[in-house]
Amino acid sequence: EVQLVESGGGSVQPGRSLRLSCAVSGFTFDDYGMHWVRQAPGKGLEWVSGITWNSGSLGYADSVKGRFTISRDNAKNFLYLQMNSLRAEDTALYYCAKDVDDRGSYYGGMDVWGQGTTVTVSS
Amino acid sequence: QSVLAQPPSASGTPGQRVAVSCSGASSNIGSNTVYWYQQFPGTAPRLLIHSNNQRPSGVPDRFSGSKSGTSASLAISGLQSEDEADYYCSTWDDSLNAWVFGGGTQLTVL
Numbered sequence: 001e002v003q004l005v006e007s008g009g010g011s012v013q014p015g016r017s018l019r020l021s022c023a024v025s026g027f028t029f030d031d032y033g034m035h036w037v038r039q040a041p042g043k044g045l046e047w048v049s050g051i052t053w054n055s056g057s058l059g060y061a062d063s064v065k066g067r068f069t070i071s072r073d074n075a076k077n078f079l080y081l082q083m084n085s086l087r088a089e090d091t092a093l094y095y096c097a098k099d100v101d102d103r104g105s106y107y108g109g110m111d112v113w114g115q116g117t118t119v120t121v122s123s
Numbered sequence: 124q125s126v127l128a129q130p131p132s133a134s135g136t137p138g139q140r141v142a143v144s145c146s147g148a149s150s151n152i153g154s155n156t157v158y159w160y161q162q163f164p165g166t167a168p169r170l171l172i173h174s175n176n177q178r179p180s181g182v183p184d185r186f187s188g189s190k191s192g193t194s195a196s197l198a199i200s201g202l203q204s205e206d207e208a209d210y211y212c213s214t215w216d217d218s219l220n221a222w223v224f225g226g227g228t229q230l231t232v233l
Contacts, residue, residue: 035222037168044125045160045168045211047222061221100173107215109158109222111179113167 002026002112004096009117016086020117022079022096030054030074033099033106036081038092039116048094049081053104064090086121093118126151127212129225135202136233143228145195145212151223155215157195159188162209162227171210172197199230207232 008020020036036048049070050059058070069082079096093116101108128146135141145157159172170179172188175195185206187198195214199206212225 037222044227045162045213045224047213047224050222059220062219095167100170109156109170109173109213110160110168111170111173113169115167 002098004098004112004114006094006096006114006117009094009119011120011122012086013123014087014121016121017082017084018086018119020081020083020094020096020119022081022114024077024079024096024098027098029072029077031102031104033101033104033108034070034072034079035097035099035106035110036070036079037095037097037110037113038090038119039095040089040092043092046092050099050106051079052106057106059106083119086119088121091119091121125226126216126219126223127214127225129210129212129228131226132229132231134231134233135199137202137204139202140198140200141202141230142199143197143210143212143230145197145225147193147195147214147223149193150218151193151214151216152190152195153193154217157188157190158213159186159195159197160211160213162211168211202232204232206230 067085095116097110098112099108100111160168162168175190176188
């Protein structure tokens with residue numbers, strides 16, 4: 001069974017940092033690109049970042065570019081999101097998601113999602 | 124303001140057919156395949172349709188997707204009370220170099 005389990009969320013002050021983790025199991029991790037998607041309270045879905053199977057290509061939403069960094073450890077089956085210079089508008093439930101395409105890109109869409117980890121940015 | 128436009132709400136009675144629209148542009152829907160997600164309150168999204176009209180295994184054939192030009196549509200036939208959820212469309216945007224989502228449509232089964 002494919003499983004994605006996020007962790008690392010919490011409550012932080014504006015300007016501080018957090019690192020989210022996503023532990024994956026049930027599929028060959030290094031065959032697939034991965035994504036982070038967030039959902040602010042009561043709002044819709046927003047794609048945050050994507051990464052190819054070998055970390056060769058990274059993508060970011062304009063809203064997080066320069067502040068967030070996506071990475072992965074294929075040996076440990078983990079996906080990460082380093083979030084710096086956090087703002088109130090980054091408050092959301094953060095999901096990691098597996099890409100549909102087994103060719104390793106992040107252009108295939110998201111087929112399996114974790115349950116999310118909550119990030120709250122407030123003074 | 125979402126890149127893809129969806130009606131905020133839709134409704135139907137049990138057994139009815141309802142459709143949810145998703146409007147975009149040449150840089151997104153016009154050039155790339157569309158995905159649809161279903162989300163119940165407090166749960167993660169679930170992939171409902173990929174590649175415009177393909178259902179993953181386990182998704183009932185009551186759900187179907189279509190695309191024409193810069194618009195897409197999700198149709199649900201034989202509406203059931205358990206279909207009451209939020210529905211999101213999504214696709215890649217070549218101009219933004221990012222995945223974009225619609226604002227979501229809250230479906231109510233009357």
